[in-house]
Amino acid sequence: MRFAFFGDVVGRSGREGLAEHLPELRRRLGLEFVVANAENAAAGFGITEATARELFAAGTDCLTLGNHAWDQKEALTYILREPRLIRPLNYPALAQPPGRGAQLFQTEAGRNVLVINLLGRLQMDSLDDPFSAVDRELEACPLGAAADAVIVDMHAEVTSEKMAMGHFCDGRASLVAGSHSHVPTADAQVLPGGTAYQTDAGACADYDSVIGNDKEEPLRRFTTRISGGRFRPAEGPATVCGVFVETNPLTGLARRIEPIRIGGRLAQHVPHVQHVAAE
Template sequence: MLRLFNAFSFFGDVVGRADRHAVVRHLPRLRGDLGLDAVVINAENAAGGFGITQSTADELFEAGADVLTLGNHSFDQAQGIRVIENEPRLLRPCNYPQGQVPGRGAGLFNVKGYNLLVINVHGRVFMDALDDPFVAVERELNAAPLGDVADAVLVDMHAEATSEKNAMGYFCDGRASLVVGTHQHVPTADARILPDGTAYQTDAGMCGDYNSIIGMQTEEPLRRFTTRMRGGRFEPATGDGTLCGVFVQTNARGLADRIEPIRVGGQLAKQVPVV
């Protein structure tokens, strides 16, 4: 172990402009109040609800994010391809075909003198059939083992099926500090520490306006559910955003001593106080 990496947070999918602004408004205070050594944010919906751009990535980095992860909307914005190629702090899923897709799926980041390994991986159940996520994560864990090369390891499992996310948690147990799910945009109530010391939550939830249908204005999703007809594109909801994520404290082995949900601002924070 190189040094004690004490506390970090992960925040779920940021959906659109209003919710980027919520990150800008709340994150600087949270970093100080919680004594965070690092912050990782899933930003795959940051640009108009779909994908990433240079300006949206810059806005989140300037607000206090150290690393951004993506998901199935990684390449939805044409200009986002260049950002994914050139920005080392921006990760797309590691199980895209190796050598054929721009960007990186994992990175070892020096943050405040600590080595933080971040792995972004894409599920396959009810999702696009990318390469095996378990093989891909195994490769990245072996490249920078916890307690040897990495002071802390965070795995963002971007997946639809809760069972697949749960399986990834146990697959990484004892080898990662945190395995956390994204993509579903709804925070789950199962934050816990697994038997061998890995913190786990099935879905972190979104950083978004919860007066919506998973971050989108309700009219178009309702039309599609009730009529099976498309009337336009999905548009991000623009109300007050809630920041949803998890707070993790680690021990000298880089494993978790504590995991707590974070919910700040907007509707959900009225029910669940900040850590």
């Protein structure tokens, strides 16, 4: 099975970049399933029904969220109507958050894909333990039995916490990909137990920016410590960043992981796939 995970889609630039490149990537790479983190899709803060519909129309099968999940209040009700929208799993039970933190999907070829969204706790809002939360989901829907693939989006600030999650899930997930920091890391690898891993998938955003934001306001705050207004997404051409994973159809574990970078300013990389016929 071949699937892709794309990092944080930031504003209009990110949405338009994904819409421009994803249809051809699906065809060229033979992608059966596509996940994108969309917590910054609506003007850089949260998601709306309209922006989600744009991303689904572009070719995504599932959208994950993060610490900006509820910045747009309509997301609190939209997520109840849209099972393809996944919020972080590890909210405290007392919060009673709407929606789902994990969801099992079925592809057109009949394969079952479990998607799990987690929020880290280091230098982030303190939620429940993401490790115990993901452990329960992986026990309830094991890879190679109930699920043909398991994709974990670890939305976290600190690289050590993301790496620890990769090793914690090794052998039980097809992919653990980090999101949130908007910069693609150079550590794409298959871990010893067979789980594909990258510390951060990067962002679908204009990289002539400060992590996807127009440079003026971040620079003002860094140099003067005075806020001059809200952050606004940069509006230049996006580099669409993510990871491509190919799995063993018998086990669901990864055979291969490679980064995807297309469009915009960063060095381009699209994996070469010789045969895209269904396995």
